[in-house]
Amino acid sequence: MKAGTLLRGMAGVGTSLLGLLVLTFFIGRVMPLDPVLAVVGPDADQSTYNQVREQMGLDQPLVVQFWRYLQMLAQGDLGSALLTGNAVAADLGRVLPATVELATLAMLIGALLGIPLGVAAAAHHGRWPDHLARLLGLLGHSTPVFWFGMMGLLVFYAWLGWAGGVGRIGLAFEGTVPTVTGLLLVDAALARDAAAWRDALRHLLLPAAVLGLHSMAYLSRMTRSFMLAQLSQEYIITARVKGLSERQVVWGHAFRNIRVQLLTIVALAYGGLLEGAVLTETVFGWPGFGSYLTASLLLGDMNAVMASVLVIGVLFVSLNLLADALYRVFDPRAAA
Numbered sequence: 117m118k119a120g121t122l123l124r125g126m127a128g129v130g131t132s133l134l135g136l137l138v139l140t141f142f143i144g145r146v147m148p149l150d151p152v153l154a155v156v157g158p159d160a161d162q163s164t165y166n167q168v169r170e171q172m173g174l175d176q177p178l179v180v181q182f183w184r185y186l187q188m189l190a191q192g193d194l195g196s197a198l199l200t201g202n203a204v205a206a207d208l209g210r211v212l213p214a215t216v217e218l219a220t221l222a223m224l225i226g227a228l229l230g231i232p233l234g235v236a237a238a239a240h241h242g243r244w245p246d247h248l249a250r251l252l253g254l255l256g257h258s259t260p261v262f263w264f265g266m267m268g269l270l271v272f273y274a275w276l277g278w279a280g281g282v283g284r285i286g287l288a289f290e291g292t293v294p295t296v297t298g299l300l301l302v303d304a305a306l307a308r309d310a311a312a313w314r315d316a317l318r319h320l321l322l323p324a325a326v327l328g329l330h331s332m333a334y335l336s337r338m339t340r341s342f343m344l345a346q347l348s349q350e351y352i353i354t355a356r357v358k359g360l361s362e363r364q365v366v367w368g369h370a371f372r373n374i375r376v377q378l379l380t381i382v383a384l385a386y387g388g389l390l391e392g393a394v395l396t397e398t399v400f401g402w403p404g405f406g407s408y409l410t411a412s413l414l415l416g417d418m419n420a421v422m423a424s425v426l427v428i429g430v431l432f433v434s435l436n437l438l439a440d441a442l443y444r445v446f447d448p449r450a451a452a
Contacts, residue, residue: 132433133429133430133433136425136426136429137186137422137425137426138182140421141178141181141418141422142178142182150416151174151198151415151416151417151418152165152168152169152172155168155198156168185422189426193205194208194419194422194423195419195422195423197417197419197420198412198415198416198417198420199411199412199415199417199420204419204420205423207408207420208405208408208423208427209298210298211403211404211407211408212298212405213298213299214298214402214403214404214405215390215397215402215406216299216390217299217300217301217320218320218323218389218393218402219327219386219389219393220386221320221324221328222323222324222326222327222328222331222389222393223328223382223385223386224328225324225325225327225329225331225332226327226328226329226330226331226332226335226385227331227335227382229328229332229336230331230332230333230334230336230339231336231339231378233249233252233332233336233339234249234335234336234338234339234341234342234343235339235340235366235367236249237339237340238344238347238366239343239347239362239366241344241347246340249336249340250337250340252332252333252336253333253334256329256330256332256334257333257334260395261326261327261330261395262396262398262399264329265322265323265395265396265399265400266399268322268325268326269282269322269399269400273322278318279318279319279321279322280316280318280319280320280322281319282319282401282402283319283400283401283402283403284300284316284319284320285300285312285316285319288315289309289311289312289315289316292309292312293309293316294306294307300312300316301313301316301317301320322400323396323397323399323400323402326399327389327393331385331389334385335378335381335382335385338378339374339378342374342377342378343366343370343371346369346370346371346374351369352369352370355369376443379439379442379443380439383438383439384435386435387428387431387432387435390405390431391405391406391409391431393405393406394410405424405427408420408424409421409424
């Protein structure tokens with residue numbers, strides 16, 4: 117990659133993140149939520165209200181407030197959260213790993229089920245595998261995720277006792293696993309605590325499966341669409357005329373040519389899981405990023421909201437950059 121192209125890409129990323137911050141900051145300041153009231157309470161007198169408002173810097177013009185925020189950000193200071201009273205960076209360090217663990221397993225479930233299902237649907241277009249894939253996709257898209265979650269808890273936790281219930285780990289193991297990465301499965305494995313690892317997995321599987329079903333529906337539909345476009349190409353007809361098996365035609369030729377497209381879809385779906393799992397986290401009492409952002413929004417806690425939006429922007433930019441890098445691995449023509 118040429119230096120000029122790299123510099124332009126970095127400038128584009130910086131501009132996008134700055135624009136995201138500007139938009140979020142000024143929208144947050146005009147929302148009908150008063151963070152001062154969240155601190156002093158509705159019964160505080162006017163003098164106390166004015167004093168706290170001044171301490172928070174909300175008496176300054178919006179441009180001055182934003183400039184001060186950028187100065188704090190340049191020093192690595194994300195401010196303090198009204199919701200918890202902790203530094204926002206510390207809060208994000210606590211909630212992000214929980215969502216990363218949940219979203220990663222959900223993405224694996226969705227991809228491992230959805231992509232083969234979409235390929236099978238395209239390879240058997242108009243037959244029962246295609247109809248089954250379309251039905252599962254319709255159910256996955258149309259059924260509310262909170263309903264899936266509640267039914268999952270009712271069946272697999274309350275009736276069968278297979279799932280671990282709400283939260284990330286059982287009460288008996290709370291605080292017993294030393295925090296190293298924030299990912300409970302990894303930390304329990306590092307601590308060689310097999311009982312805590314199994315308990316964390318029991319708590320994780322059900323919410324991950326609920327999110328994974330929605331990802332599966334989306335990925336299967338997109339994979340089916342991409343594969344149908346490839347299977348109608350002339351090179352597929354030529355491959356069949358040459359006597360190649362259907363497996364070689366479907367997986368060795370057609371699927372090989374949609375890998376680059378699937379990378380973008382998987383990256384975007386994974387980013388969506390990282391920032392949009394709030395309903396699942398609410399149903400399962402999962403102390404993750406989505407729940408933290410939603411609670412901060414309702415409270416008008418702009419320090420937490422701004423930092424969360426910045427994290428979302430960085431995540432999506434990073435995933436796009438990763439997808440671009442993988443393009444060059446799977447399709448060398450993209451590097452030309």
